[in-house]
Amino acid sequence: MVHSSPVSLGALSLVTSIFGNIEAHEQACDTEPPMVGYDRLGGDLASVTVEGGSDACAELCCSTSGCVAYVFAEASSAFGGCKRGDACCYLKGQDHAPSKSDHPNITTAAVHSADACSTELDCQLSGRCVDGACLCDSGWSGVHCTTLAMMPNEPGHYAYRHLADDGSFWNSWGSSQPIKDAQGKYHLLATRVLNGCSVVPDYTYNEDLVHVTSDTLLGPYEFQNVAVNTTVINPTVIAAPNGSLVLFYSGEPLPAHFHKNCTKHEAALQEPPGPPGYKNIGCVLSIATSDSWDKPFEARLTNFTPHGAEKYFCHTNPSAWIFPNGSTLLYFRTTDGGGRNEQILLATAPHYLGPYTVYGDKPVFPVNGEDPYVFRNSRGHFIMLLHNGRWGVLPQGGKAFSYDGLTWHYTDESMHGVYQAVIEYTDGSQVQFHRREEPKIYVEDGQMLAMFNAVNDQRELKGTTYVMSQAINASIKQHMSSAVV
Numbered sequence: 001m002v003h004s005s006p007v008s009l010g011a012l013s014l015v016t017s018i019f020g021n022i023e024a025h026e027q028a029c030d031t032e033p034p035m036v037g038y039d040r041l042g043g044d045l046a047s048v049t050v051e052g053g054s055d056a057c058a059e060l061c062c063s064t065s066g067c068v069a070y071v072f073a074e075a076s077s078a079f080g081g082c083k084r085g086d087a088c089c090y091l092k093g094q095d096h097a098p099s100k101s102d103h104p105n106i107t108t109a110a111v112h113s114a115d116a117c118s119t120e121l122d123c124q125l126s127g128r129c130v131d132g133a134c135l136c137d138s139g140w141s142g143v144h145c146t147t148l149a150m151m152p153n154e155p156g157h158y159a160y161r162h163l164a165d166d167g168s169f170w171n172s173w174g175s176s177q178p179i180k181d182a183q184g185k186y187h188l189l190a191t192r193v194l195n196g197c198s199v200v201p202d203y204t205y206n207e208d209l210v211h212v213t214s215d216t217l218l219g220p221y222e223f224q225n226v227a228v229n230t231t232v233i234n235p236t237v238i239a240a241p242n243g244s245l246v247l248f249y250s251g252e253p254l255p256a257h258f259h260k261n262c263t264k265h266e267a268a269l270q271e272p273p274g275p276p277g278y279k280n281i282g283c284v285l286s287i288a289t290s291d292s293w294d295k296p297f298e299a300r301l302t303n304f305t306p307h308g309a310e311k312y313f314c315h316t317n318p319s320a321w322i323f324p325n326g327s328t329l330l331y332f333r334t335t336d337g338g339g340r341n342e343q344i345l346l347a348t349a350p351h352y353l354g355p356y357t358v359y360g361d362k363p364v365f366p367v368n369g370e371d372p373y374v375f376r377n378s379r380g381h382f383i384m385l386l387h388n389g390r391w392g393v394l395p396q397g398g399k400a401f402s403y404d405g406l407t408w409h410y411t412d413e414s415m416h417g418v419y420q421a422v423i424e425y426t427d428g429s430q431v432q433f434h435r436r437e438e439p440k441i442y443v444e445d446g447q448m449l450a451m452f453n454a455v456n457d458q459r460e461l462k463g464t465t466y467v468m469s470q471a472i473n474a475s476i477k478q479h480m481s482s483a484v485v
Contacts, residue, residue: 385451
């Protein structure tokens, strides 16, 4: 047993300065026996140089919110707060299985806080509190069930990249979550940045939404038809009680003459304005419906503002939950006039086509975030995943949780420890994406099976983006398939 004790203030301040809101605190915790000669791949929460060897690393993990394991070794390359040759403490936000390593003098151990919970809220409604410890639901890991338990991808895997007639790939920036039909085929609505253009600065007015399908959940998905022939950002599609497909998205109808062809090196066009003062057409809410995947979606509400949201500058990134009686909870992001201070609001409606009214007089929680996606788990609890605004090596996923979808709970740990921009491959290698945003979870019978994201992969070109999928938990192993970049 290792009890918490004062850790170097310099080490703690360095963790905070490098990784932002990672919280240092004192708590009693248990450390499993150190495993010499073993590593834990991925799941990095932070890395920092320490004096005092693996004991000091264990104490630092115990005193860092969200840390569930550590690896102590001489750094073989620069990463986070460590330079090559440093005595480096790698703090892990996911307790991945140890693996044998040839790296000299490497040590790892898992760390468990004592009395992690007293109620299921302490387990973030993603597990049960049993004898003071969180017994996490399948798909969640960590002391408080904070972190998604992701499975490795096959090397080069992706969910969807649009293959153009000339053999080139067009970029995408996110998708809906898949929906499985009665025949077992998976349907996905994926964004497509037109004519070889990049996401930045072109996607808000040079994009459409395409219907793609796959026989396997993870894909790869293949193009079938255009679902919406105008700008669509951050789509979420839900099957309504009457069987209609309801699409919630950011964007509004846009004439095709605003499109440009980047393969012909056309000069950049002026982006058409959104709301006054904010030149971004993706800063509006819209809803479309269709009675078939094979038919285009019909816009039913475009550029609408929930009653009570008029004072907020931007309304975008919608996610929704439709109850059996048709009443709907709509979550969306707002910002200030400069596009900063991202907050999540909730609006309610008696029907998915409205009218919508903001619930309460403030955001659902006082933490910045974007790209909310809401689902219910096997016990009926509401879970919200979101992108916490970070890029690069920093943890990028956040999480809130609720009994009723109206009152939301969160912790500092839950807002920074859900997923990262690193994906491991089955051959032991990994890819570090520059951006991994717009999390969408495929849930079947209350069980999370996969996460879909918009990713920025700079291994090819700085602007390469596409839709990525990754399995959650071993229950989906038999469905894995790959497409090679």
